[in-house]
Amino acid sequence: LLIAMKFFVKPVESFTSLLTGWSPGSGISPVRGFLYNIKEIAVLFETFLDKSEQITSGINELKKKENEMQGMRNYLKSIIDSMPSIIISTDRNGLIIEWNAAASRFTGIPAEKAIGGDLFKTFPDLEAVEWNYNETMKSGRAYEMKKGFSRSGLVTDMNISIFPLSAESNEGVVIRLDDITLFEKAESSL
Numbered sequence: 001l002l003i004a005m006k007f008f009v010k011p012v013e014s015f016t017s018l019l020t021g022w023s024p025g026s027g028i029s030p031v032r033g034f035l036y037n038i039k040e041i042a043v044l045f046e047t048f049l050d051k052s053e054q055i056t057s058g059i060n061e062l063k064k065k066e067n068e069m070q071g072m073r074n075y076l077k078s079i080i081d082s083m084p085s086i087i088i089s090t091d092r093n094g095l096i097i098e099w100n101a102a103a104s105r106f107t108g109i110p111a112e113k114a115i116g117g118d119l120f121k122t123f124p125d126l127e128a129v130e131w132n133y134n135e136t137m138k139s140g141r142a143y144e145m146k147k148g149f150s151r152s153g154l155v156t157d158m159n160i161s162i163f164p165l166s167a168e169s170n171e172g173v174v175i176r177l178d179d180i181t182l183f184e185k186a187e188s189s190l
Contacts, residue, residue, distance in 0.1 A: 080098065080100045081100050081101040081102075082101075083100060083102060084102060084178075084179075085100075085102060085176050085177065085178050086100065086102045086103045086106055086158075086175075086176065086177035086178075087099075087100040087102065087103065087174065087175075087176055088100070088103055088114075088119070088123070088174070088175045088177075089165055089172055089173065089174045089175070090119050090172045090173050090175075091171070091172040092137065092171045092172050094118055094119050094120070094133075094137075095116055095117065095118060095119070096114050096115050096116065096117050096118075096119055096122060097115065097172065098115070098174075099111040099114040099115055103123075106151075106177075107122075107123060109122060109123075119133070119175075125147075125149050126175070128147055129143075129145065129147065129160055129162065129175075132145065132162050133162055133173055133175070136162045136163065136164055136173050137164075137172075137173055140164045140166070141164075142161065142162060142163035142164065143160075143161070143162045143163075144159065144160065144161045144162075145159075145160050146158065146159055146160070146180070147160055155181075156179055156181050157179070157180050157181045157183075158177045158178065158179060158180065159177070159178045159180045160175065160176070160177050161175070161176040161177075161178075162174075162175050163176075
């Protein structure tokens with residue numbers, strides 16, 4: 001029993017205590033002395049060190065990719081926000097997932113308040129195109145129409161495009177509204 005304690009239990013306890021506070025990237029000081037002279041413990045420790053380095057490397061690579069993806073998201077959001085068109089996208093449940101700066105300017109609702117909200121409750125003027133929206137959601141067919149929106153006594157003519165959003169993990173609808181008021185006035189005066 002004394003031999004088992006000295007050559008098996010104590011080395012395993014020592015090895016376990018080394019690993020107790022370990023977390024990926026924290027590193028472990030090398031084991032030397034009597035504990036390292038036991039071949040099985042030394043092999044176990046070396047294998048653990050190798051695997052911990054692989055885990056740390058993998059975590060660092062994931063963080064790098066995550067930062068790259070966030071940079072790409074920010075870049076795409078900047079593009080969408082710089083567009084003069086109102087761009088709104090919803091998920092399959094009709095909840096807003098994208099609301100660009102033009103939508104905020106037109107409605108007075110900031111993106112932070114609009115995202116996650118029901119499309120037709122957040123932007124009630126779009127109830128006039130709800131049938132087209134629902135058809136796009138069901139059939140995947142795109143629609144385009146014109147509609148006037150009244151704001152502070154002024155009518156803004158809009159060209160409305162509704163088209164399906166289909167990606168690997170997202171299904172929904174994208175709505176684009178373009179102000180065609182000046183074009184409509186010029187056409188009617190001609």
